[in-house]
Amino acid sequence: MIARFTRRSLTAWLVGTFVLVTIPLGFGTRADDSGAGAFINTLGSRAVEILKTKGTSTFEQREAQFKELLVEGFHIKTISRFVIGKYWKQATDVQKKAYDDIFLAFITRVYASRFDAYNGETFELVETIKDAGGDEWVRTRIKRPDGGQAIAVDYRVRPFEGQIKVIDVVVEGISMLNTHRVEFASVVNKRGFDGLIEELHARLDQPVGKAASQTGG
Amino acid sequence: MRVGETWRLRNGLKAGWRAVLVVAVIGTLSACASTKEQTPEEAAEAAEINDPIEGVNRVVFEINRTFDEVLLKPVAIMYRGIVPEFGRERISNALDNLGEPVTFANDLLQGEFERAGISLARFALNSTLGFFGMFDVAAEGVGLEKHKEDFGQTLAVWGLGEGPYLMLPVFGPSNPRDVVGLVADIFMDPFTYIFDSGTRNVRFLTTAVSERSKYIEELESVEKTSVDFYAALRNLYRENRDASIRNGLLPEAEPIPSIEIDEEE
Numbered sequence: 001m002i003a004r005f006t007r008r009s010l011t012a013w014l015v016g017t018f019v020l021v022t023i024p025l026g027f028g029t030r031a032d033d034s035g036a037g038a039f040i041n042t043l044g045s046r047a048v049e050i051l052k053t054k055g056t057s058t059f060e061q062r063e064a065q066f067k068e069l070l071v072e073g074f075h076i077k078t079i080s081r082f083v084i085g086k087y088w089k090q091a092t093d094v095q096k097k098a099y100d101d102i103f104l105a106f107i108t109r110v111y112a113s114r115f116d117a118y119n120g121e122t123f124e125l126v127e128t129i130k131d132a133g134g135d136e137w138v139r140t141r142i143k144r145p146d147g148g149q150a151i152a153v154d155y156r157v158r159p160f161e162g163q164i165k166v167i168d169v170v171v172e173g174i175s176m177l178n179t180h181r182v183e184f185a186s187v188v189n190k191r192g193f194d195g196l197i198e199e200l201h202a203r204l205d206q207p208v209g210k211a212a213s214q215t216g217g
Numbered sequence: 218m219r220v221g222e223t224w225r226l227r228n229g230l231k232a233g234w235r236a237v238l239v240v241a242v243i244g245t246l247s248a249c250a251s252t253k254e255q256t257p258e259e260a261a262e263a264a265e266i267n268d269p270i271e272g273v274n275r276v277v278f279e280i281n282r283t284f285d286e287v288l289l290k291p292v293a294i295m296y297r298g299i300v301p302e303f304g305r306e307r308i309s310n311a312l313d314n315l316g317e318p319v320t321f322a323n324d325l326l327q328g329e330f331e332r333a334g335i336s337l338a339r340f341a342l343n344s345t346l347g348f349f350g351m352f353d354v355a356a357e358g359v360g361l362e363k364h365k366e367d368f369g370q371t372l373a374v375w376g377l378g379e380g381p382y383l384m385l386p387v388f389g390p391s392n393p394r395d396v397v398g399l400v401a402d403i404f405m406d407p408f409t410y411i412f413d414s415g416t417r418n419v420r421f422l423t424t425a426v427s428e429r430s431k432y433i434e435e436l437e438s439v440e441k442t443s444v445d446f447y448a449a450l451r452n453l454y455r456e457n458r459d460a461s462i463r464n465g466l467l468p469e470a471e472p473i474p475s476i477e478i479d480e481e482e
Binding site for chain 2: 106113117131144152156182206
């Protein structure tokens with residue numbers, strides 16, 4: 001029993017020391033042959049560039065730029081189908097079209113408003129891991145300026161016809177895909193497919209960008 | 218004074234047991250509620266959502282939301298307006314430092330000896346050189362990063378399931394396991410016994426305002442872009458807890474099928 005404990009804690013110390021020594025050396029030394037890390041780095045830098053114009057641009061302008069980023073970097077179709085799940089098959093053609101017509105605008109609003117809340121945060125790549133299913137997870141951290149713990153943001157990426165695309169963004173363990181999936185299911189169960197379409201439109205009609213911090217403009 | 222101390226402790230214990238009892242009752246009720254007939258598919262879906270008393274939870278959620286709208290959020294906004302970032306960071310660090318003993322104890326209970334060591338070293342360094350924890354010298358100087366553990370996570374590591382989702386008044390999203398954890402952490406915390414009740418209240422309220430002030434825009438954004446804010450927060454809480462239990466390691470990923478062909482064409 002004691003021997004087991006000692007061995008375990010020894011391993012923990014060794015692993016710990018290894019981690020502490022390796023992480024500051026940076027991700028550059030890690031194998032990243034698919035270019036997933038570089039891909040996320042480019043996306044992240046472009047997002048930061050968009051946010052830098054905060055003082056001079058309107059939310060609508062930044063949102064339009066985020067939309068370009070999403071269309072280029074995310075696989076919207078995979079995301080939209082996963083999020084609607086089993087309800088897709090039950091929908092009529094008219095409902096399907098209505099859903100496809102609104103989904104990109106909705107997801108753009110989600111990401112744009114989430115990122116727009118950032119102010120002075122810095123972004124760094126941690127590592128890239130391949131999961132059992134073959135997807136790559138690019139792990140990044142957003143450091144907060146107000147002394148909070150850094151926010152862990154993981155990008156799940158997959159190649160589509162040779163091009164790497166993001167299929168999920170996981171913030172502190174919270175998958176955007178799963179969150180939308182349960183939300184959508186909850187609304188469809190209560191109000192039907194049309195109720196969901198209605199609600200997506202209602203979300204887009206909400207005014208944005210008048211958050212408490214932006215009094216200084 | 219001594220009598221008051223004992224009485225207070227006894228009261229605390231009583232409140233703790235009451236919380237445990239309430240959870241037991243809710244657990245039993247929800248077990249009864251979920252025994253009605255379901256198809257296997259419905260049962261699987263219910264298990265995934267894990268919210269048998271959703272109706273009650275939603276009512277409590279609306280009350281919490283009102284409480285947040287009229288009191289907590291405005292105070293947090295005011296706090297952010299009055300206290301500059303530097304001050305808020307000092308306060309937040311000092312409060313986090315008070316939490317290190319509980320993290321240390323739970324690290325030990327989970328057999329995470331390396332993390333326990335980090336937590337202990339952080340507490341020693343930051344309480345002294347860091348001036349009562351206001352400066353995180355352990356992270357900035359020696360690279361000992363902050364982490365948090367609680368008894369709810371310890372129970373999870375020990376193999377206890379979370380139980381049905383619960384929306385607690387004031388405390389917000391939880392589950393029976395985490396309620397037990399919350400109570401256990403209070404008993405485990407040396408500052409519960411060191412501080413008098415006034416200081417304990419100040420600590421509790423300051424923590425609430427300080428934490429809330431960090432998420433004003435984020436929560437606003439989630440609320441505005443959620444088609445079902447309640448369901449979104451439920452998922453947020455559960456996935457975030459799971460990530461904390463795994464200490465930030467990646468989960469076993471759910472397969473996401475690629476949709477490459479456009480059905481419309």
